Amino acid sequence: MPEFNDLMIDIETAGLPPNGALMAIGAVFFDLQNCSVGPTFSRTIHVGSSVQHGGVIDPGTFLFWLRQGDEARKSVAYNGQPVDQVLSEFSAWILSTCRHEDVRPWGNSNSFDLSILGGAYARLGLKAPWHFSKERDFRTVRNLxxxxxxxPSAKGEGAHNALTDAVFQVQHLFKIKQARTKAAHA
Structure with missing residues (x-):
């Protein structure tokens, strides 16, 4: 059984770091050694709740969402839960797979996804469920x-769905690992 400590996190937000108003969290545990995917997490957050707790809506980001397709807009517009409830559930979900001290969160990039998510935890007086020294940056690995x-267009209508994006990013890490393994054996 693979051990899952790596966690790809993607968020949807109405703003920019560090105070962007959260609208969704998608996450997937993965094992890069075995190229296997583990448990997933997906929640929509009521943007009003995010704003009520100090999240900020950026006009440019708001316009970005207006230009997205129906599926993307609907994925963050309905069934949103209070941000404090979602963050508590997210922390508990991580703990159900690994200790907070062991989780290695990945973001695209960590200065965006993880910064905004960490900011939301801080505004609510909650401890982020990871240590900053364990943060990983998917964008840097991808660019290397x-x-x-x-x-990313391969996601089609699933683009800008936090869980779909997180899974896509993990699959790309697997492609990178496979390419490196192939090159090492050539």
Whole structure:
């Protein structure tokens, strides 16, 4: 059984770091050694709740969402839960798979996804469920391996769905690992 300590996190937000108003969290545990995917987490957050707790809506980000397709807009517009409830559930969900001290959160990039998410925890007086020294940056790894095709349009209508994006990013890490393994054996 693989051990899952790596966690790809993607968020949807109405703003920019560090105070962007959260609208959704998607996350997937994965094992890079075995290229296996573990448990997933997906919640929509009521943007009003995010704003009520200090999240900020950025006009440019608001316009970005207006230009997205129906599926993307609907994915963050309905069934939102209070931000404090979602963050508490997220922390408990992580703990159900590994200790907070062991989790290695990945973001695209950590200065965006993890910064905004960490800011939301801080505004609510909650401790983020990871240590900053364990943060990983998917964008940096992706750019260091630019020869491995990265085509986010392959997500189609699933683009800008936090869980779909997180899983896509993990699959790309697997492609990078496979390319490196192939090159090492060539």
């Amino acid at each position: 391996h630019s020869h491995v095709e990265y085509d």
